[in-house]
Amino acid sequence: MTCTDVRKLLPDRALGDLDAEPAAEVAAHLKECDACRAEDGGFGRTLGLLRAAPAVVPSTERRSAAVAAMARAHADQSELLLARRPRRSWAPWATAAAFLLAVVGALTVRGTSSTAFTVAHVTGRAELRDLETGRWRPVTSGTAISVGDRLVTQRDCKVRLVAGAVELLMDQDSSLEIPVAHRVALDRGRILAVAPESGAETLEITDMGNNIVRVRGRAELSLRDVRSHVGGSMQKKGAPSVLPDPKVEVRRSLVVRVQTGEAALGGARKQVLYALAGEEGKFQFEGKPETAPLQEPGFGTWIEDP
The missing domain is CATH 1.10.10 (Arc Repressor Mutant, subunit A)
Known part of the structure; x- marks a missing residue:
């Protein structure tokens, strides 16, 4: 051995x-x-x-x-x-228990303090998708908008939301979601955001590209299509490289037009740029913010008190 x-x-x-x-x-x-x-x-x-x-x-x-x-x-x-x-198998019971815990957690998060906005006034038809039930229901004056809810306005409809000293006016054919209090994610249409210039309360608006605008004052926000050409080469062993036609990628990006106060544009790589009264701010495809004087002298011609 x-x-x-x-x-x-x-x-x-x-x-x-x-x-x-x-x-x-x-x-x-x-x-x-x-x-x-x-x-x-x-x-x-x-x-x-x-x-x-x-x-x-x-x-x-x-x-x-x-x-x-x-x-x-x-x-x-x-x-x-x-x-x-x-x-019986324990699997259905385990699934039910997990679902129950998720519901309890959601209800805990959505306690009485989860109300993000209250509908001050509405003209026309607007609908709210409730996070708890997943169902859509009509919006009326006094409706509480909670964290996680989605709000959609139909044609010829405007909705005014309030939360303390913060106000938000949605135009027709607009939709947004409330991820947290005093923050909305805009994915269609345009809105008017109003918050104290002192910064005592702020209102944040985001888009699908995770760009963010923090409003202190009065500003109009909408979305624009930002295009980027994505190209590259393909090569097979023993064959010359081939350059295919570039692909065009489109993203919906925020545009802010400031009437009073300022708007802080937070883009990629923690870049922050301020648009002041009389200026507009926007984001490039990669999230880089930029500002310029307002191209149109009129501000919020669509805005009418509902």
């Missing part, structure tokens, strides 16, 4: 699990090999220390005892359930 073969068998030898023939071969090798004999002695000492240690109840036994105690405490209910229905 080689040293490698012997060392593989030393744990079994220490536990007394070796058969007679391999045990004899290992013993013969240990008489001639000091290194293997020293390692064998280490196994023996370790085993002796383990045997001298006080006995500890295995975790599986403790767990079984706890389960048994709970089973005894609910024996009557368990027997009644077993008598009335056949055995």
Whole structure:
């Protein structure tokens, strides 16, 4: 036997699990090999220390005892359930429990403090998709808009939302979602945002590209299509490279027109640029913000108090 073969068998030898023939071969090798004999002695000492240690109840036994105690405490209910229905898989119950926890968590988050806006006035037809039920329902004056809800205005409809000193006016054919209080995600149409210039309360508007505009004052926000040409080359082994036609990728990006106060444009790479009164701000395809004087002198010609 080689040293490698012997060392593989030393744990079994220490536990007394070796058969007679391999045990004899290992013993013969240990008489001639000091290194293997020293390692064998280490196994023996370790085993002796383990045997001298006080006995500890295995975790599986403790767990079984706890389960048994709970089973005894609910024996009557368990027997009644077993008598009335056949055995079923735990999978449906586990799924139901997970769903219940999700609902409870959502309700906890959407407590009384989850109201983000209140509808001050509405003209025409607007609909609200409730996060809790997933159903759409008409919007009326006094409707509470909660975090997670989606609001959509139909043609010839305007909705005014309020939250403290913050106001939001939605134009017709617009839609937005409320991810958190004092923040809206605009994905269609245009809005008028009003917040104190002091910064005591702010209103944040985001788009699908995660660009964000923080309004302090009075500003109109809409969306524009930003296009980018994406190209590249393809090459196969043994063949010349081929340059395919570039693809055009389109993103919907925020545009802000500031009447009073300022709007902070937060784009990619934590870039922040401020559009002041009489200026407009927009984002490039990659999220870079830029500002310029207003191209049109009129501000919010669509805005009428509903």
